[in-house]
Amino acid sequence: MRPDDTGRGRPPTMADIAAHLGVSRQLVSLVLRDAPGASDRTRRRVRQVAEQLGYSAHVGARSLRRTRSTDLGVVFTPAHSTEPEIIEHIYPAAAAHGYDLILSAQTAVRATGQAVEELLGHRCAGLIVIGSHLDHAGLRALSRRSPVPVVDVGYGRRNAHYDVVRSAGDVGIAAMVGHLAGLGHRAIAYVDPVAMPAAALRRRGYDRAVRRLGLAADVHAVPGEYVKGDYFDEAGATAGRTLLRRASLPTAVVTPNDHTAVGVLQVLLREGVRVPQDVSVTGFDDAPIARLSSVDLTTVRQDPELMGVAAVRAAVRRIGDAGLAPGEAVVPTALVERGSTAPPGSRRF
Amino acid sequence: MRPDDTGRGRPPTMADIAAHLGVSRQLVSLVLRDAPGASDRTRRRVRQVAEQLGYSAHVGARSLRRTRSTDLGVVFTPAHSTEPEIIEHIYPAAAAHGYDLILSAQTAVRATGQAVEELLGHRCAGLIVIGSHLDHAGLRALSRRSPVPVVDVGYGRRNAHYDVVRSAGDVGIAAMVGHLAGLGHRAIAYVDPVAMPAAALRRRGYDRAVRRLGLAADVHAVPGEYVKGDYFDEAGATAGRTLLRRASLPTAVVTPNDHTAVGVLQVLLREGVRVPQDVSVTGFDDAPIARLSSVDLTTVRQDPELMGVAAVRAAVRRIGDAGLAPGEAVVPTALVERGSTAPPGSRRF
DNA sequence: ACATAGAACTGGCACGTGCTAGTTTTTGTC
DNA sequence: GACAAAAACTAGCACGTGCCAGTTCTATGT
Numbered sequence: 001m002r003p004d005d006t007g008r009g010r011p012p013t014m015a016d017i018a019a020h021l022g023v024s025r026q027l028v029s030l031v032l033r034d035a036p037g038a039s040d041r042t043r044r045r046v047r048q049v050a051e052q053l054g055y056s057a058h059v060g061a062r063s064l065r066r067t068r069s070t071d072l073g074v075v076f077t078p079a080h081s082t083e084p085e086i087i088e089h090i091y092p093a094a095a096a097h098g099y100d101l102i103l104s105a106q107t108a109v110r111a112t113g114q115a116v117e118e119l120l121g122h123r124c125a126g127l128i129v130i131g132s133h134l135d136h137a138g139l140r141a142l143s144r145r146s147p148v149p150v151v152d153v154g155y156g157r158r159n160a161h162y163d164v165v166r167s168a169g170d171v172g173i174a175a176m177v178g179h180l181a182g183l184g185h186r187a188i189a190y191v192d193p194v195a196m197p198a199a200a201l202r203r204r205g206y207d208r209a210v211r212r213l214g215l216a217a218d219v220h221a222v223p224g225e226y227v228k229g230d231y232f233d234e235a236g237a238t239a240g241r242t243l244l245r246r247a248s249l250p251t252a253v254v255t256p257n258d259h260t261a262v263g264v265l266q267v268l269l270r271e272g273v274r275v276p277q278d279v280s281v282t283g284f285d286d287a288p289i290a291r292l293s294s295v296d297l298t299t300v301r302q303d304p305e306l307m308g309v310a311a312v313r314a315a316v317r318r319i320g321d322a323g324l325a326p327g328e329a330v331v332p333t334a335l336v337e338r339g340s341t342a343p344p345g346s347r348r349f
Numbered sequence: 350m351r352p353d354d355t356g357r358g359r360p361p362t363m364a365d366i367a368a369h370l371g372v373s374r375q376l377v378s379l380v381l382r383d384a385p386g387a388s389d390r391t392r393r394r395v396r397q398v399a400e401q402l403g404y405s406a407h408v409g410a411r412s413l414r415r416t417r418s419t420d421l422g423v424v425f426t427p428a429h430s431t432e433p434e435i436i437e438h439i440y441p442a443a444a445a446h447g448y449d450l451i452l453s454a455q456t457a458v459r460a461t462g463q464a465v466e467e468l469l470g471h472r473c474a475g476l477i478v479i480g481s482h483l484d485h486a487g488l489r490a491l492s493r494r495s496p497v498p499v500v501d502v503g504y505g506r507r508n509a510h511y512d513v514v515r516s517a518g519d520v521g522i523a524a525m526v527g528h529l530a531g532l533g534h535r536a537i538a539y540v541d542p543v544a545m546p547a548a549a550l551r552r553r554g555y556d557r558a559v560r561r562l563g564l565a566a567d568v569h570a571v572p573g574e575y576v577k578g579d580y581f582d583e584a585g586a587t588a589g590r591t592l593l594r595r596a597s598l599p600t601a602v603v604t605p606n607d608h609t610a611v612g613v614l615q616v617l618l619r620e621g622v623r624v625p626q627d628v629s630v631t632g633f634d635d636a637p638i639a640r641l642s643s644v645d646l647t648t649v650r651q652d653p654e655l656m657g658v659a660a661v662r663a664a665v666r667r668i669g670d671a672g673l674a675p676g677e678a679v680v681p682t683a684l685v686e687r688g689s690t691a692p693p694g695s696r697r698f
Numbered sequence: 699a700c701a702t703a704g705a706a707c708t709g710g711c712a713c714g715t716g717c718t719a720g721t722t723t724t725t726g727t728c
Numbered sequence: 729g730a731c732a733a734a735a736a737c738t739a740g741c742a743c744g745t746g747c748c749a750g751t752t753c754t755a756t757g758t
Contacts, residue, residue: 011472011496013744024708029746037706054494059470060409061744064713078433081637087427088456100467103452107437118449121408123360145403147360233641262641269618288430289638292582292611362714373738378716388736410714413743 012053020049032057063123072099072315073119076130077106081259081287082304083130086153090128090308097316099125106132116142124148126315149318149326153311155198158328163314165307165329169198169284172300172333173205173256176282179335180252181213183343185280189218189243189250193235193260195226202256202284218250236263244271249279251344258283258290261297265340276342286336296339306331361402369398381406412472421448421664422468425479426455430608430636431653432479435502439477439657446665448474455481465491473497475664498667498675502660504547507677512663514656514678518547518633521649521682522554522605525631528684529601530562532692534629538567538592538599542584542609544575551605551633567599585612593620598628600693607632607639610646614689625691635685645688655680 014032018025023042030038031046038046049055063069072094076083087103094101102122104115112132119127127146130153132139143150143161150162158164180188190206193199203219210217220242222235236255240263243249255261261283265275275281283290283299290297310329318324363381367374372391379387380395387395398404412418421443425432436452443450451471453464461481468476476495479502481488492499492510499511507513529537539555542548552568559566569591571584585604589612592598604610610632614624624630632639632648639646659678667673 010743011469015744025745026709026747027707030707033746035747039706042706054496056466056469058413058472058744059467060412060472061713062746063409064407064413064715065744065746066713067746078427078436079637080433084427084433087454091454091456091459101454103454105436105440105450105452107440110440117405118408120360120405123407123409147403230640259641262644266618266641266644269615270623272621274619288428289641291579292608292615292638295611295615359713364714374715375717375739376737379737382716384717386736391736407714410743411716413745414714414716415743416716 011058012055013058014055016053017046017049017055020053021045069123069125070099071102071122071124072312073102073104073116073122073124073127074130075104075106075112075115075119075127075132079107080131081289082285082302085304086130086308086311088308089305090312093305093309093312097312099312099316112138113142116146120146120148125319127151128153128311128315130154130311149315149322151311151314153307155201159326161326163318163326163328165310165314165331166198167302167307167331167333169202169256169333170205170208172284172302172335173202173254174209175205175333175335176254176284176298176300177206177209177213177215179337180254180280180282180341181209181215183280183341185252185344186215187218187250187344188215188252188254189220191236191239191253191255191260191264192219192221193224193232193255193257194221195224195231196257197226199256206254232257232259233263236260236265237267238263240264240267244268244273249273251278252280252282252341254282256284258285258287258297258299261299261340262289262295265295265297276340277345280341280344282341290336290338298338298341299336301334301336303331303334360407361404362407363404365402366395366398366404369402370394418472418474419448420451420471420473421661422451422453422465422471422473422476423479424453424455424461424464424468424476424481428456429480430638431634431651434653435479435657435660437657438654439661442654442658442661446661448661448665461487462491465495469495469497474668476500477502477660477664479503479660498664498671500660500663502656504550508675510675512667512675512677514659514663514680515547516651516656516680516682518551518605518682519554519557521633521651521684522551522603523558524682524684525603525633525647525649526555526558526562526564528686529603529629529631529690530558530564532629532690534601534693535564536567536599537564537601537603538569540585540588540602540604540609540613541568541570542573542581542604542606543570544573544580545606546575548605555603581606581608582612585609585614586616587612589613589616593617593622598622600627601629601631601690603631605633607634607636607646607648610648610689611638611644614644614646625689626694629690629693631690639685639687647687647690648685650683650685652680652683 014028015025018028028046031043104119106112106115112134126149128151139152140161152162153165156164192203220239222238224231253264261281265281283297286299286301290299310331363377364374367377377395380392453468455461455464461483475498477500488501489510501511502514504515505513541552569588571587573580602613610630614630632646635648635650639648659680
């Protein structure tokens, strides 16, 4: 049934491989960690028997004995739309530096702290915390408690306790406003879901761009509660309804979040407003929903690959030299033009 | 900086706690694993010092020594929309049985096999594979290779090698058709994205319901490639455009996937068709997108909590008795009525 | 044939914990 | 206050691996 059972109930160990070949366990160890000191013939034989017995190294024993850990701990929120994409790209980034990943989820009933605690038990060399619900004080406490460097991927700012990786939200939004102005838009509204952690930064981008272009600011701030899952979407829908009640619609609506943009979009579509012919709508994140061919949202891409790479790089840097001061990596954004934007008053074929 | 440094570069161990109190390491071990044989006073003191030193058990050392593993390995796809929700609910389910979780991602560049291999290195007591891209032969090979029981959460069928957990897709779709018929619909179309793994099962539900109700079957099969990320959405959009080209629209469109439903929805909305006033549209999965207040899709809920509970239960059952034959758990679905359905020809206020 | 260096291989200890089998201390009983 | 029994605590080995310090083998040059 199982691969070559050694008779014992346990999975095969290096000793089993060694016994099988009539060599010492140390030699097997040498081969399996690619250390010098074994002949090619021996390497082949060891590898073959390992395969045959279905050997798999005991991660626990290895981490127990090893001086240097080769694991990075990652905390993430499974239910979030963009975080899992970062996870996906963080694997190769870590592998490039010789690190494995250990994932730990933070959920509604499982706090960041608990996830971190579990990772520390695995003796990771560093911690990457993605989209934590903790504020600065919480993250600082967490960094103090952690014997290894902590990297926060989110919306934090440079500080003395943990590394920060975030996207250039202000620049991204400003670029979007500039793009719309380039298409000929003059009436560009902005929806501001103020309870969103990154809201302030992105809002600054709008304000700055509008001022520089000499346009009239037209901000629709929507209060709310961040913990509520559908807040983003709801905020867009609310702002959309407000817009519809006005005498005239703007020609473009900029939002700092894809879900908020979809909220606006749906409300407009249901009232017979054409997008992008009558109104252009834009988002932020390039979440999966923005890519749906039916939604086809022009948005600001928060590159998950670059975020992952930057996070790993920050962790590796401080693992290498614990004395270094934590840094701040600002990942550039990219404008993704899709079908929800067009010159004002345009008709499509 | 760090919590009470013991002077060594390493994190504190049980021996450190013991030395701090002038007791033996074994006593500390007793207390920390809640074993009998220590006075209340000692328990308090040990716990206090552990806290003070920032002690965290070395998972590796523990798994090395322990007879019985207390970890369940979970393979999942971060980019998928519904799997992360199962992850979220699987934590408490595992905890209820005394198990911790070790997550391992499968991505475009990281095959199921690689994720499993890593988990086996952690010496998990069982493996839960969610939404694997492997077919039955692949899963069978994987189960053979694994020294511990494997549970497949997806679309497999009962077999002798691994446990299967899946939702009752046929029953769910049939219930949806029945619900629409109850609202007065007679022209109920079905979009069939045939490349979707669960497509066949769900299609059977439509066929069965239509036959039972004496309605005319109206199926729009859309071929495609499963690996292509936006296939589901595209399939819906394609089917929607086909429908619009016909002389008359059906009064309801049933789809076996939320993204497909959104594809249909968007195409209809853009052509001025009102949902649900003119046409009702339904999905399957209750993915996050269905809950967006702007989409507000009536759908069939594939309860992620029940899936998680069933998966853990299956794993625990076979961990307890490896001789048991693998089972098949069919998780019931629930109809979630939202705003995309209404009686035919109805006008909302 | 002999020394020599390098390649190939082995011995032994340590990592931090769980568990079984002991030993000491406290408690209860007449 | 002696004795048993229970409670509280300790000794020691084992888990599978990495790494350092040896030891044996093989090739090379004279």
